[in-house]
Amino acid sequence: MHILATEGLTQRFPTVTALDQLSVTVEAGVTGLVGANGAGKSTLIKILLGLLPQTAGRAEVLGLDVVTHGPQIRALVGYMPEHDCLPPDVSATELVVHLAQISGLPRTAARERAADVLRHVGLYEERYRAIGGYSTGMKQRVKLAQALVHDPQLVFLDEPTNGLDPQGRDEMLTLIRRIGTEFGISVLVTSHLLGELERVCDHVIVIDGGRLLRSSAITEFTQSTQILTVEVEEGAEPLAARLTELGQSVTAHGRGLLVQVDGPETYDTIRDAVCDLDLCLIRLEQGRQRIEDVFRV
Numbered sequence: 001m002h003i004l005a006t007e008g009l010t011q012r013f014p015t016v017t018a019l020d021q022l023s024v025t026v027e028a029g030v031t032g033l034v035g036a037n038g039a040g041k042s043t044l045i046k047i048l049l050g051l052l053p054q055t056a057g058r059a060e061v062l063g064l065d066v067v068t069h070g071p072q073i074r075a076l077v078g079y080m081p082e083h084d085c086l087p088p089d090v091s092a093t094e095l096v097v098h099l100a101q102i103s104g105l106p107r108t109a110a111r112e113r114a115a116d117v118l119r120h121v122g123l124y125e126e127r128y129r130a131i132g133g134y135s136t137g138m139k140q141r142v143k144l145a146q147a148l149v150h151d152p153q154l155v156f157l158d159e160p161t162n163g164l165d166p167q168g169r170d171e172m173l174t175l176i177r178r179i180g181t182e183f184g185i186s187v188l189v190t191s192h193l194l195g196e197l198e199r200v201c202d203h204v205i206v207i208d209g210g211r212l213l214r215s216s217a218i219t220e221f222t223q224s225t226q227i228l229t230v231e232v233e234e235g236a237e238p239l240a241a242r243l244t245e246l247g248q249s250v251t252a253h254g255r256g257l258l259v260q261v262d263g264p265e266t267y268d269t270i271r272d273a274v275c276d277l278d279l280c281l282i283r284l285e286q287g288r289q290r291i292e293d294v295f296r297v
């Protein structure tokens, strides 16, 4: 079953069209929503939460229409907003307990859930300190904890790695993967950094200027291409000449050669040519299409 679906979804602001006829479906699992700044990611999330009425088109989350079922959707979905929106003078525990109670949990259950979820996101003793003194990474963890506290079926994480250093980013990505796998909660996570989503997502949706550029399983984004990169210590030119002579399609690429794979025999041809010319092979690698390539079309 789709966890969400949009059809011809359009959002016009006075001077800009933030979403333009966007039709896309998302299955359970961890899905990345990628696009440059201003591509329309946050606008899409706000519409999906029923917080912003769209100009045209339809959207459904967990089978519920966003226009007519906003409160029901928000009961089932957790939301980690992009911007810093935390009150500075309460502790993480106080805030998360409070939000759990707003979500309908009784006081004792809210305290237990808040303690659990703060532990899961890696906030320990610090959870009793005022949020104003937290680092960016700790604030991001509080935002994540409050998105999870009411045990949602699905979470929307808007730029969760924003402002984090490489280690913080790594830890956040690991947490996101765990939410999808260990906790069994579906995730829609946005980022303008394409590379980082490769690690955590099952599926990636790419939007640009509010339009759908691509929606595919991560394996399709990074699938092997039929190109081999061949690098030898010296003698790339004679090797290219020999491979061409043997009927291979070869182009020079930096210090190496790109060789079209015609079948398994291409590997043997390369090996034999390298041996015949008495060269030292230092790299033989199958090219992989990266998410970044989507933007180079």
Ligand SMILES: Nc1ncnc2c1ncn2[C@@H]1O[C@H](COP(=O)(O)OP(=O)(O)OP(=O)(O)O)[C@@H](O)[C@H]1O
Pocket (backbone or CB within 6 Å): 013, 014, 016, 017, 018, 035, 036, 037, 038, 039, 040, 041, 042, 043, 044, 082, 159
């Ligand atoms: N309330 C609003 N009124 C007018 N224009 C808006 C409003 N909200 C968003 N926009 C515009 O819509 C476009 C898409 O914005 P959106 O915030 O959805 O992009 P984004 O992909 O989330 O980028 P970012 O990561 O920078 O937030 C931008 O040009 C933005 O300026």
